[in-house]
Amino acid sequence: QLALENVVSTVFDGSNEIVGGSSEVQLALCRIFEGLLQQLLSLKWTEPALVEVLGHYLDAFGPFLKFFPDAxxxxxxxxxxLLTSLPFVVKDPSTNSARHARLQICTSFIRIAKAADKSVLPHMKGIADTMAYLQREGRLLRGEHNLLGEAFLVMASAAGIQQQQEVLAWLLEPLSQQWTQLDWQNNYLSEPLGIVRLCFETPMMWSIFHTVTFFEKALKRSGTRKAQPNLQNNLAASSTFLHPMASHLSWMLPPLLKLLRVVHSLWSPSVSQSLPVEVKAAMTxxxxERFSLLGEGNPKLSKGASISAEGYQISISKEGYTEPNENDIRNWLKGIRDSGYNVLGLSTTxxxxxxxxxxxxSVALALMENIQSMEFRHIRQLVHSALIPLVKNCPSDMWEVWLEKLLHPLFLHxxxxLSCSWSSLLHEGRAKVPDAHGILAGSDLKVEVMEEKLLRDLTREVCSLLSVIASPQLNTGLPTVESSGHISRVDTSSLKExxxxxxxSMVGFILKHKNLAxxxxxxxxxxxxxxxxxxxTKVSSFCATLVVLAISTRSVELQEFVSKDLFSAIIQGLALESNAIISADLVGLCREIFIYLCDRDSAPRKVLLSLPSITPQDLLAFEEALTKTxxxxxxxxHMKSLLLxxxxNKLKALAAQKSVNVITNVSMRPRSMVNSTETRVDESEAVGLAAIL
Structure with a gap:
């Protein structure tokens, strides 16, 4: 199948002369593919495994169908x-292979819709009629309907915005009628124990799951294709353009926020201690996930299970007709969290x-009410999938309303x-993370590796958020510091408040709100x-923006922070070999701080003079060298030489060989180094740098 796919995509990729040509070779090639397709269409395979293979062969012909729409x-x-030839009964475990084959056939519709492009458009009504018929007959499960609906959205994206709006209305109208009803919201979402009841009412549980995942698919598949940049730019520039999903957000999102709020509440101590055994076990x-943290291959799946594209394991026999078990509840919780966060993030775009x-x-309540009870893996996911897109796309006139309520609890927690867990890792050799109770029993070493990986992942995600906050598109009013200059070149009369x-400037906004800053x-x-x-590396761009604002404004507090605290911290960071990869940028920040701020604040000189091996003459020679270039x-x-x-010569990030790849995924710190001189800061020192060197 892979070989056929490669051949077809190569021959019919539209970039060669074979397509649309009239030579004998070209015609012969086309006849070969037509003949092969006819042979595949004539096969009468009914075994699930063979049906699945045949489906793959047919969707491999997608590029061919783009240029030969008659087929x-x-x-x-x-x-x-093929879909209707497979058994539909879901209560019988022996039909699991048939269920899997049915899902694969539905997925083939998506692949063909993407590859065949506009060739599928004339058949949309026929597909819709068949879907409606199968649904009326009760022969199409929700998961299958979602996949076919996704294929429909792919087809509509080739037809234009109006067609998408019509398709979305057709697909989402039945969902909205159920989703907006208050009965199920009051029954399941009004209190934490409501979600527990939901976990034991499987038809409703999986119905909600499929609804949320389809919202995600609808947001991903609607709008303009990446291959249509001109159309996208024109639409974006038009003040009258409204994304086809925009009109649906007002009814989609409020119940979703309620759902996420009660899911988050399960981890709060007051709720978790009274949960049923099955739900508690499902929270591990x-x-x-554990194999992923350890960098090992995926574990063997239980019979009748599959891994979805989103990475959670789904029992393919589950459509709400069997009693839930621990694994089903775990996958449901993960699926709701994954798709729910993605729906919020995509909705901001x-x-x-x-x-x-x-x-x-309501947003802050849903996302931040139980932030202190969240595990690191969940905070990382929330930041990555929901908060970073929200920060990127929040209109500047709404920063005041939105950012403070969301970022303050996140930053504070x-x-x-992070400070507590890193202190534990660096001083005791083991990270302390709240996910520990969620990690099933394993060897101490494996648990420690997972804990450290969770800590590093969250650290990097939070630093990514700071990097996004400092991105150029969110700081359009930021002045540029001249690329070259001498000491005290900045004209203080030009400084702004x-x-x-x-x-x-979002960084400027953050700094004006002390509870965020x-x-x-x-x-x-x-x-x-x-x-x-x-x-x-991620946080350095935020620091660079702080430096620019300190140079360009009259803010004494910011100037003092950058001149002393940040300058000291950067030099301290250069003492760690793990920062070798970003050392050039860090030295550049040190240069900017000294050149532009040393005549407005005495701290940069004091910081340098506090280093263990420097003399006042060395500093004078350094400043004289700066004036000459x-x-x-x-x-x-010059700055690098002075720091060394x-x-x-104890700044390991500067001394490290460029050819050495520094691994920072796993700490190599021996446990015996409890009072590591590399991280200990002597509080009695005015600056404290000498203590780390």
Whole structure:
């Protein structure tokens, strides 16, 4: 099948002369493929395994169908024939292979819709009629209907926005009637124990699961294709353009937020202690998650199970007709969290509808109410899938309303737990993470590796969020520091108040809100001590923006922070070999801080003079060398040389060979190094750098 797929896609990729040609070779090739397709269509295979293979062969012909649309109808008819030939009964475990084959056939519709492009459009009504007929007859399960619906959205994306709107209305109208009813929301979503009841009412449980996952698919598949950039740009530029999913968010999202809120509440201590055994067990990690953390291959799946594209294990016999078990509940919880976060994140990318139709209080309640009870893996996922897209796409006139309520609890909690866990890892040799109770029994070493991986993953995600906050598109009003310059070159009369940047720089906005700024700045400083080069790489752009704002504004507090605390932390970070990968950028930040701030604040000179091997004469010689060149590259080299001299060549990030790949996924710190001099800071020192060198 793979060989056929490669051959067909190569011959019919549209970039060669075979397609549309008239030579004998070209015609012969086309006849060969037509003949092969006819042979496949004539096969009468009914065994599930063979049906699955035949489905793969047929969807491999997708690129061929794009240029030979006359064959599309027969392929679609054959796929429906294969689908209806397979047993439908789901109560019988012996039909699991048939269920899997049915899902694969439905997936073939998606592949063909993508590859055949507009050739499928004339057949949309026929497909819709067949879907409706099978549904009326009770011969199409929800999971299968979702896949066919997704294929429909792919087809509609080739037809244009209006067609998409019609298809979405057709697919979502039945869902909205159920989703917006208050009865099920009041019964299951009004209190934490309601979700427990839901976990034991499997038809409703899986119905909700399929509804949420289809919302995700609808958001992913609607809009304009990436292959149509001009159309996308034109539509985006048009003030009258409304994304086809925009009108559906107002009824989709409020119940979803309620659902996420009660799912999150299961981990709160007051609720978790009274949960049934099955639900408690379902809150532990799956084998797939644990094997992923350990970097091992996926475990063997239980018979009749499959891994979805989203990575959670689904029993393919489950459509709500059997008693739930621990694994079903775990997969349901993971699926709701995965798709729910993605729905929120994707909804922020289609304009400002989400920000206008939702009450920030309900969003903050759903996402942040139980942040202190969340496991690291869940916070990381929330940040990655929901909060980063929300921050990226939040209109600047709504920063005040949205960002403070969401980022304050996140920053505050993240700063506290990351500091605690990293301190434990660096001083005791083991990270303390709240996910520990969710990790099933295993060897101590494996548990420690998983804990450290969870800590590093969350650290990097939070630093990624800070990097996004500092991105150019969210800081359009940020002035540019001249690429070259001498000491005290900045004209102080041109400096602005920090307030001038609160509406056109998200970092400026964060700094003006102390409840956001303080934990965010503490995370920045901490990252330089946490032996994770990837996290430092991500957070360095945020630090660079802090430096620019300190140089460009009259904010004394920011100037003092950058000149002393940040300058010290960066040098401290250069003492760690794990930061070798970002060392050039860190030296560049040191250069900017010293050149542009040393005449406005005495701290940069004091920081350098506090280093163990520097003399005042060394500093004077360094400053004199800076005055003799305006080349940033040469100035950075002078800064690097001074730092190495001042620390007695103990800045490992600078001394590390460029050819050495520093591994930061797993700590190599021996347990005996409880009082590591590399991370200990002497509180009695004015600056404290000498203590780490």
């Amino acid at each position: 599309v109808g027969s392929v679609i008819n054959k796929l429906f024939e 990690m799956s084998d797939v 289609i304009g400002d509808t989400l920000f206008k139709c939702l009450d920030i209080h 993240s700063q506290q737990v 920090l307030d001038a940047f609160t509406s056109n 303080l934990p965010a700045l503490h995370i920045c400083l901490g990252a330089f001590t946490w032996t994770d080069g990837e996290a430092v 305006s080349s940033p590259k040469e100035q950075k080299q 001299l001042a620390t007695g």
